[in-house]
Amino acid sequence: MNLALVAIVLAICAGAVVAVSTRESGVAPIGLAVSLVAAALLADPLPSAAILGARVTAALLAATLIRWASRSGPRQPSPLGWPAEALLATAGAVGGMGIAVGLASIVAGAGPITGPLEGPTGPGGLDGAGEAVGLLGSAALTSMALTIGAGTALLVLGAAPMVHGRPGIRRAIGLVLVAQAVLLLRLGVAGPAGDLEEIARAALLVACAATGAALARAAATQESGGSGEGEAPLDLRRSALSR
Amino acid sequence: MTVLLLAVVAIGAGLVAIVAAPTWRRVAVAVGVFGSLAVAGIALAMPAEESVELGGVGLVGTPLVRELAVAWSAGLAALGLLEVGVGGRPTVVGPGLVGLAVAVVALATRDPASSMAALAAGGVAGVLVPGISGWLDGPDAPSRLPTTSRGSLAILGAGLLGLAAIAVGASPAGPLGSVATSPDDPTVQMVAALALLAMVSAVAIRCGLIPLHVWAARFMEGVSPLAIPAAFAWGGAAFVLVAIDWSQVALGPSAAADPARSLIIGLSFISLVLGGLAAMVHDDIEHVLGYSILQDMGVAILAFASLEPEVAAAARNWLVASATIKTALAAWAAVVRSTYGGHRLADLGGWARHSPVLGISFAGILVAAVGLPGIAIWESRASLIGSAMPGLAGIVTPLIALMPAIYLGRIALAGIEPIGAAVAAGPSGWPRWTGGRAAGWSEGTRFDLVRAIPAEIRANRVPLMALGVLVLTVMAVVTAIGGTAAT
Numbered sequence: 019m020n021l022a023l024v025a026i027v028l029a030i031c032a033g034a035v036v037a038v039s040t041r042e043s044g045v046a047p048i049g050l051a052v053s054l055v056a057a058a059l060l061a062d063p064l065p066s067a068a069i070l071g072a073r074v075t076a077a078l079l080a081a082t083l084i085r086w087a088s089r090s091g092p093r094q095p096s097p098l099g100w101p102a103e104a105l106l107a108t109a110g111a112v113g114g115m116g117i118a119v120g121l122a123s124i125v126a127g128a129g130p131i132t133g134p135l136e137g138p139t140g141p142g143g144l145d146g147a148g149e150a151v152g153l154l155g156s157a158a159l160t161s162m163a164l165t166i167g168a169g170t171a172l173l174v175l176g177a178a179p180m181v182h183g184r185p186g187i188r189r190a191i192g193l194v195l196v197a198q199a200v201l202l203l204r205l206g207v208a209g210p211a212g213d214l215e216e217i218a219r220a221a222l223l224v225a226c227a228a229t230g231a232a233l234a235r236a237a238a239t240q241e242s243g244g245s246g247e248g249e250a251p252l253d254l255r256r257s258a259l260s261r
Numbered sequence: 262m263t264v265l266l267l268a269v270v271a272i273g274a275g276l277v278a279i280v281a282a283p284t285w286r287r288v289a290v291a292v293g294v295f296g297s298l299a300v301a302g303i304a305l306a307m308p309a310e311e312s313v314e315l316g317g318v319g320l321v322g323t324p325l326v327r328e329l330a331v332a333w334s335a336g337l338a339a340l341g342l343l344e345v346g347v348g349g350r351p352t353v354v355g356p357g358l359v360g361l362a363v364a365v366v367a368l369a370t371r372d373p374a375s376s377m378a379a380l381a382a383g384g385v386a387g388v389l390v391p392g393i394s395g396w397l398d399g400p401d402a403p404s405r406l407p408t409t410s411r412g413s414l415a416i417l418g419a420g421l422l423g424l425a426a427i428a429v430g431a432s433p434a435g436p437l438g439s440v441a442t443s444p445d446d447p448t449v450q451m452v453a454a455l456a457l458l459a460m461v462s463a464v465a466i467r468c469g470l471i472p473l474h475v476w477a478a479r480f481m482e483g484v485s486p487l488a489i490p491a492a493f494a495w496g497g498a499a500f501v502l503v504a505i506d507w508s509q510v511a512l513g514p515s516a517a518a519d520p521a522r523s524l525i526i527g528l529s530f531i532s533l534v535l536g537g538l539a540a541m542v543h544d545d546i547e548h549v550l551g552y553s554i555l556q557d558m559g560v561a562i563l564a565f566a567s568l569e570p571e572v573a574a575a576a577r578n579w580l581v582a583s584a585t586i587k588t589a590l591a592a593w594a595a596v597v598r599s600t601y602g603g604h605r606l607a608d609l610g611g612w613a614r615h616s617p618v619l620g621i622s623f624a625g626i627l628v629a630a631v632g633l634p635g636i637a638i639w640e641s642r643a644s645l646i647g648s649a650m651p652g653l654a655g656i657v658t659p660l661i662a663l664m665p666a667i668y669l670g671r672i673a674l675a676g677i678e679p680i681g682a683a684v685a686a687g688p689s690g691w692p693r694w695t696g697g698r699a700a701g702w703s704e705g706t707r708f709d710l711v712r713a714i715p716a717e718i719r720a721n722r723v724p725l726m727a728l729g730v731l732v733l734t735v736m737a738v739v740t741a742i743g744g745t746a747a748t
Contacts, residue, residue, distance in 0.1 A: 121432065180414070185407060185410055189410075193414065196421065197417065197421060200421040200424055200425055201424075203425060203428060204374065204424055204425070204427075204428040207428045207429060207431075207432045208374070208427075208429075208431035208432045209431075209432075211374065212317045212318050212372060212375070213317050213318070214315055214317065214370065214372060215318070215372055215374050215375040215378065218374075218375045218376075218378035218379040218382065219378050221378070221379065221382040221383075222378045222379075222381055222382040222417075222420065224382070225381070225383070225385055225386075225417070226417055229385050229389055229413045229417065232389060232393060233389075233406070233409065233410045233413065236393060236396065236406055236409075237410075240403060240406055
């Protein structure tokens with residue numbers, strides 16, 4: 019097991035927990051940035067410098083957009099608090115690794131496979147059901163299993179704010195986390211992406227952040243529209259969105 | 262190479278138009294219209310087949326890609342010009358060009374995960390930009406913002422769900438890895454059917470099929486009708502085409518066995534019947550437009566019930582033709598609303614008498630939407646229905662075709678009624694010369710004549726917009742009759 023990858027997974031989860039649970043509006047984008055940049059590094063071996071650059075740039079751009087949106091509007095911390103969110107993330111990660119093990123065992127009888135488990139002959143070296151079942155208990159976790167685990171942890175953390183949260187920064191963060199979760203699950207389940215797909219994935223992450231940020235900004239403006247501060251609600255909307 | 266050039270020009274022009282729209286309206290419109298025309302030119306120059314490798318993935322230009330790009334970009338240019346006449350914030354061409362670019366890349370690439378991610382990333386602008394604009398312009402309708410939020414989440418969520426299904430299908434460790442080697446294994450068939458249903462669910466969310474249509478119906482109330490084709494008809498068509506391609510390649514026809522097949526047919530018929538009924542009972546033309554698009558998508562998803570190659574070809578024909586027709590219908594709706602102020606049938610009595618060019622255009626739209634046996638749109642609809650329900654196509658196809666005849670026929674009948682007060686108060690649909698020169702042709706200079714052009718254009722705004730609708734109608738009729746070459 020690669021300890022560096024484990025540390026990266028911990029950083030992904032910790033950043034996401036901070037992003038969804040903090041009461042400080044300026045800290046949430048920092049947590050999100052840590053989580054997204056760490057997710058960009060979750061690969062063994064690391065992708066080429068160009069792909070890595072595209073991933074990190076997309077992550078930072080997404081965090082910047084969320085920070086832009088978080089400057090206005092009310093704070094929306096998690097109603098559960100960070101300990102509960104951290105436990106949820108842990109449960110999600112464990113569940114994801116269980117899925118990785120399950121994926122390998124489903125086709126264990128179908129001959130040699132390449133999968134999320136690493137056997138004694140190297141990654142994917144599982145031959146036949148008996149050998150696979152025998153290895154399941156002692157198999158070392160590979161980057162694939164860790165990737166799936168990180169993805170499910172982000173999915174658990176992001177799903178509730180995205181679906182049930184009030185319009186605002188919390189929903190935007192949830193949307194970005196769910197998008198990153200699906201992108202990680204895609205890598206974990208189906209292996210490395212091609213260069214074109216990496217570009218499309220980066221665009222999707224930025225599009226999710228831009229969408230969430232624009233809607234959060236608009237929601238914050240709508241909530242303050244009736245405050246009677248001397249500016250007509252429609253003017254307030256336009257000026258807030260153009261800032 | 263032209264595919265790549267087309268995508269770059271479309272994304273560049275689209276993003277500039279979106280960014281410039283809030284502050285520099287004229288710049289945004291000009292960039293959008295000229296960008297659309299440039300894209301149309303590139304698409305026309307695209308060879309019938311070409312390929313280029315980008316990032317390890319081949320981008321293959323096909324007749325389908327070419328014809329979709331030509332029809333969509335030409336329609337966008339026309340919609341952009343109509344937007345100038347209609348007025349308001351430019352929200353149509355920019356998102357449309359971005360959507361067109363990602364659709365072309367998605368259909369040209371052989372990698373479904375890239376396609377799905379690109380469609381989700383580029384397609385959301387088609388809902389977000391007009392939705393936010395509608396909210397800004399409608400201070401008395403605060404519900405437009407939650408509707409835009411739901412719509413954006415639906416577009417992105419559908420893409421993410423599709424991406425997850427594709428990932429499971431591509432997994433060497435996953436159960437779908439056995440589809441090719443043992444397609445008759447019941448366990449493999451069950452897993453493939455579940456994957457197919459996941460993809461159909463993504464399509465249903467993306468297209469707003471009933472019962473997931475609430476966001477789509479609300480969205481259409483709050484935006485310009487001109488924005489609806491890019492968000493729903495074209496964007497949805499590209500999504501469905503990518504989903505069908507993936508389902509055929511990764512799952513194969515054996516995945517579309519019962520009960521998955523029955524569920525897909527059921528979902529399709531709910532949208533077909535209820536969408537058609539909703540279009541019949543609604544009095545406002547935006548809802549008729551929206552539910553008619555939804556009904557078209559209901560026909561298209563019948564392709565998932567068989568996944569045979571010939572059905573996929575029929576779905577391509579159907580989707581491109583129906584999107585072109587709905588673009589013309591959206592243009593008609595926007596022009597009627599802008600000209601007469603109302604959007605309910607009760608307020609539109611005699612619209613066709615008042616503006617004969619609009620009436621002729623609508624007649625063309627009606628004929629293209631219904632179709633006739635032997636022309637491409639009818640045959641593709643019959644093929645899709647016949648593949649899902651062998652033996653019943655001869656009965657069901659005319660019944661399905663009857664629905665647009667009824668809901669569009671209602672609008673046509675309102676057009677030939679005596680001219681009502683609201684329509685009579687609107688500007689005339691007949692072209693006229695307002696006397697740009699006071700003393701007649703013979704006494705003025707050419708400079709006077711040229712100087713009179715802007716005033717004459719303003720005076721003939723309605724006939725010119727009707728002419729734009731007529732151009733779109735001709736495109737729609739041609740596509741409905743001939744179909745695409747991508748069969």
